[in-house]
Amino acid sequence: KIKNWLSAPDSSRNMNEAYGKLQDGTCSWFFEGEQFSTWKEEPSFLWVKGKGKFLLVSLSSIIHNVDLAKQDSSLSMAYFFFDGRDSQTELQLHHKLIRSLIWQLSYREDHKVPLPLVNLYKKYGHQQPLDRVLRDRSFRWIALQIEELKKCASKNEIQKKLGKLPRGLDETYQRILKGIDRDYWDDTKIFLQFLAFSKRPLKVDELAEVITVDLGSEEGPAFIEDKQYQDPRIVLTRCSSLFLLLYLLNKTSGIIKLSHFSVKEYLLSPMLTKELFMSDAAFTNWVQLWNIDLNIWDQKRSRDKTDVMKMASALYYASLAGIKPTVELLLTNKAEVNAQGGWWGNALQAASAECHRDIVELLLVNKADVNAQGGDYGNALQAASFHGHRDIVELLLQNKAEVNAQGGYHGNALQAASARGYKYNVELLLINEAAVNAEGGYHGNALQAASAEGHRDIVELLLQNKAEVNAQGGEYGNALQAASFHGHRDIVELLLQNKAEVNAQGGEYQNALQAASAGGHRNIVELLLQNKAEVNAQGGYYGNALQAASTGGHRDIVELLLQNKAEVNAQGGYYGNALKAASHWGHRDIVELLLQNKADVNAQGGEYGNALQAASFHGHRDIVELLLVNKAEVNAQGGEYGNALQAASAEGHMDIMELLQEKDAINEDHKEEFSTE
Template sequence: MEAVGGAAAILQLIDVALKTTAQVYKIYADFRDAKETHKRLAREMRDLVRVLHQLLDVVLDSDPDEPKSRHPEALRDMLEGKDSIVACCQEDVVKVSNLLGEVPSISWPVRKRKIDQILSNVASTRAQLSLAVQTQSMAIVLDIRRTLDRHSSYMRQHVESESNKAIFAWLNPPDVWESLRNALQKRQPGTGEWLSKTPEFEYWQGNPGSLWLSGMPGAGKTIMSSTIVTSLLTETQTSASAVVYSYFDFSNESQQEAQSFLRTCIAQLAAKNPTAYDILVGLRNRCSEAQGQQPRLEELLEATVAALGCFPQVFVVVDALDECSERGKLLNIVKELQSVRNLHLVLLSRPEQEIEKALSSSTKELPLRGAKVDQDIAAYIQERIHRSGEMQEWTGEDREKVEAQLSEMAGGMFRWVQCQLDSLEKCIDSNQVDETLASLPPDLPSTYERILVNLDVKSAARVRDVLVALAFARRPLQVGEVMDIVSISITDYPRGKKSGNTVYLNQLLSLCSSMVSISTSGSGEKKKQEMRLAHASVKDYLVSEQLRNGPASAFYTTPGQGHLLMAAKSVACLLNQNDVSEFGPHTLGEVPFLQYSALNWVHHARDANLETNRGSLDDLIFALFHRDGDAYINWHRVTGRHGPATPVEGYAWDIHIRDGSKLIDGGRPCPKERLLNGHQIDRPLHHALQWNLWRVVQRLLDAGHDPNGYSKGNRAPLHYGVLQRALESMDLILDRGGNIDIGDWIGDTPAMFCAYKAKDPVTMEWLMDRGASLFPVSRRSGSLLQCAAMEGDPDVLEVILRKKPLNVSPDIGVDHNYNEIADLATPLQCAAYAGNLACIELLLKYGANVNLAKGKVGTALHAAGASGNLEAFQLLLERGANPNAVNGQYGSVLWAAAYGGDRECVRICLQRGLSIDELRTIRLFPEKNWPDLSDEERDKLMSEIIRNAGDRYCRDIFDAARSGMTSRVKAYLDGAEDRKAELEKKHDIHLRTPLSWAAAGGHIETVKYLAMEGANLNVWGRGLETPLEFGCLAGRLDMIKCLLALGARAEFRQAGKYRTAVVCAEISGNKELVEFLKALEDDRTVTFEFEGQTYEHDGDKGYKRKQ
């Protein structure tokens, strides 16, 4: 069928229908007074014209040279020939027109009967044409879905392949597939296809730049974004261009942060292009060098921009900017991305002032409103009525009335129409349809209000619990979890109990009506049903002033009250698990809400701290912390010994309850008293401090809990308080005799803990104002100023310098002999050694002496050289450091730099002049100075100096192993009286062997040499950590593969261990390493590659090279 012929037939019928409609208006000047038949006729002509326009779009979009786009025979038969449906319909419409114009010789009742009969034929024809459009649109949709399935399959195969799975697990991008799938399931075929024909979109598609699609709440923006994504994927599937899509989601905290957008982008780009994948690998490697840390936002942005450059064109679709919890950061990211030359960026959001202001100068806005949106809504209404079993029983007149009135009142809001159709479906007769249409609410808030005010009192309480839980849960809740929430009572003090009534899901959903929805996520064994709020506008309504001041005010909540309810329900759920002996792996299946409760209640409780109307929450928490040891233990058995701050979800569960009765203690039952009173799990007061639950802290102190008591890890409550800026709780501890300078097991005070772990200037100011001392010394950190200069944030260091006593110098040195920092005496030396440039600048600003020689290392310049920190070395020279200083154990700055091993630092020293006498001691080129040497001679000289420095200043085998100096390790072993004893020596607070030091430092060659010499690969340190676990703590995947290949024990989870390999890997933050260990543990047939060889499991012997 030729497109032109089909289009001509359609246009002829449109012309006749429009003329007939005009004829009706001409006969009746005031159409509101027209007879019902005339009204019906006008509506039928209008609907016919709408369907014909849709059919015309299908015909004109065809490409005769593309077989896939040709229309099927059925569509050809409808349009071609004198007996076609379109031709017959045209004849019917002409007959109607003639009847309208006939002289009064034929009475109106006779004409009415004929017109009604013909209109029935027209309605039947319209239905067939609409079905044809839907069929053709469905074929297009199916083709799109096949494209998506191929795209999804390719992406998942790439992301989940054994070689790539670990790195994508480390990146941890949100699962945008679920969001796209859910949007497509709701999408009416054909919706939004008009957008691609607008001048603005066509220009954006052909030219890099930004386009902002703005729309009111409920305007169908997410559906529109899915239309754009599917269209782009279809059009670019044979090109080298990339399509990236990201969804912000109000119901999922992991999809509300600005970083989640960047993680999504780089993950999708890396899965499509090997160069982009290499950029991701490089990012991971740089973070691994920082011991498995997650990338900062700036690093993610830099990597994303680099990955975008790997494609000729990149189309990025970002939906729901307004649902991002870090909108300022996100808009800054958008601003940076807009400078990428090959990027086509489309953004969808509500037209909010902050977004409009940020985008106005750089982004073309296209509002989602107008006739095309109205046509989409009308098509949605028709399709919804057509699919509804309830509405198919209605008379044609009722269906027409609903179509007409909803189309007229929609105002561009798909969501409003959906809610009205949900309500109309429940009508049982024509009168009720008329009553519902007569009282349609004007907007979404009024719609939600009508749903809620019609609930009875008992049902209202349950529905409120469901709505509030779904609005403030930290992730989408599964259906079973919601059912548990509804059935748990929080007023049955001292223990929350299930109500005893069975809650029926379908009835509950019926009560919630249009305000909640159920979707399926995952597949196979991971498939699950999730319940969510049906739209972001529902959450907006729950916290709105309109609800607060309206007739449904009982449903009003604030974010604080929402989190309070979730915390109370969660703690009540935990209190139900009040018997250690009955608690086992089966419990998770029996109580779906249990794991969510265990991992999230403290977060909800913290977010509810400012609420004054507390209900029973504080009573429930106190009952968990003070009165019910079994429930408290079982809580930790779900989260792991580290509690909800660093949960080890699947692994901790299996370790701690696999016997179904009690925690394991070296293979023996562990008494509850030891668990509660020893250091097996954190004490209640410490948890209360960590999450700043100050009301509970007060009650625990009143009940006799020790304000200076040590918990797991030998830390006091104040150490936990600094982690979350728990100032109110910390004040209570000090009021009850807490020691502000109390040291933990290695002497770190709360202030030191704040300096290197919390890095919070507000908490540090609080500590300094209350008398935190500068003089305690830690075996790990030295003094407070040393700790802050070496590991802290410059803002924290500035607080200490500003608040310190006037008579205390910034050069204050504390003599000690602890670990690596034993050589560093002043804060400036510590900052230089760590390469902390901002702290160097601060210390100099506050009067630190750049050339002060103190302690073993010498000056700060010696310290920078000894650690190989080139930037710090250069900065100190710029600030007046003396390169000719001769101090400390290294003597000259040159030898300190040579020991640090940075060739550029050594080069700088040599360029500044070296005497002939000093050159002769090296015995290379004794008659030449540096300027006289060739480039080759200079490289050779620097290498010799660095080697000599290692020989001169390496103090023991631990120093050599920590620095990866294999030759020095060999020299120490060769010179030892007892070679085996030298290998097994233990050192420092962690009781590490040379092998453990080398493993933690990532020095593979040194580890291989020590193993070859007979070092014990499975020796335990103080916390029962083996070299494998020290390597895990450092987040070093290659080192773990090396140790396993050498024969290290492959038990990643041992009963009684303080920190297992998996736990250590999780502490490091290296998710790639975590996934690697889990894969080996879950499936002993899994192999791994190391240095070109494949290794397989060999029973108790660990891993061996595959033959």
């Protein structure tokens, strides 16, 4: 009830989608950087610069790397992605950010809600905001007046302007409209129509294209080349900047939308509909344009086909938005019910994902292919299963949806429901003969998906239905490794009780012990060792568990592994050995511990050749000193930079260069080049 009251959007899909696109080494520049290392030791604010998909993918990697809750149950982590693809509601509004953060920070694995939040619900949960509060748009009015006052060149002009302030927001917008050049009014009117009814922000070049289509032609919609803007950015001069917001994607392109919801309210108000548009006609124009017969674009043009051609059909957008009258109108006019395109692939998948049951029924009656493939989730059944829409899942199954259809991010519907923790959908799919061990998708199988996401009840249900506990595949290789990496001890115990192979190989971390060590979960490392996990098992990204723990700075786990006879000089993995990994990341305490346990200070291997070169390149002077005290060979050759002096020089660490030269570091080929005098 409290979750529904908060109405917090789910941004995990964005994060999981982006995380699924990571490649080896993604964000290594960040995790290996001094700023990040400092932040981990002394938490404060850390600004990660970037934009667009680059930032989305980067942040997803950071979120998986920095999960404070895994280290301390009293801490929580929350994230939110503002998403321009969303229909200007769930993932675009600031209050949705606040709602999402409140819920994420309040949610606990025992499903108990913090008392302060419970008290708030008891006090306000059954109330609706006052109409007068919703109508109060004074802050927007003040902001617009300030913008107008900024244009004044003198105190006298300011006084005159203050004496003629509009009486309200509507009058303010009326003045702005009257100030638009009448020579351009026809174009401006079309732009405002499309912005008012768009279900997503538009690119500048997309908006510029709409005036090139004549919707009133006797022969049907036609492309008018003479109306094409030479520079799409001219759109910005046709409409007042007070009406529009522009988010630059690059120097020549950007996303454009109405600057405030009150602008849309004003444009759709009765006082303007006759002059600007009637809403039904405007939306008809909108869907008609996106459903234009692509033959009109075959007319001779020197440039590439417009982005309009890449848009999904109008039926798709109407289905996504849940506008049944428009869907009915389009189907009556023989819109292609199975047209492909858009984020969800087709109209049926879009309606299923958004839980528009009436539209799903309407599309199916009109012969929508219930098993059509495409889109982010592969098919409609997987989309509905992922989002927890049981009634849609039932409806699709009744209409002969293939319960084991493959495709999409999660591979199949059962894995999607298992990943999200919707037990009722998992049960429904199993009753309808979903293959419990079906392979495919990000997690490889349903059991691994549930194990990775911490859904113990679903893990139990899948095992009761004969899920193969040691099934291989997916990001983590097997369910035990997935649960171990994410710190779900209860699931690790359950899997071991069901005869999970503790030393099973596969996945990014090759085995469960390395996964738990990388994740920093000492309690799980202990549990795995008690169940005869091989402490020196080789393979995976880090080569072995000791290197994984050393990389992450988990001293307690390093000690535990060494106590259990981990080979301190074991070679392999990305960093070559544990000492080099700890030196690379600046974990002095672990470097000391490894040296005390007879780590070979001059062991060769990995990208930087040896520990001294790694520490020198990354600017860890204290570790360089420690290694030299422990008889590191100052002129040892190898690695990407040849030796420690060249590595320090490459990053401009003058203090380390001086220290190395004091210890007789030399470079026969470039002696003068490395002088610090």
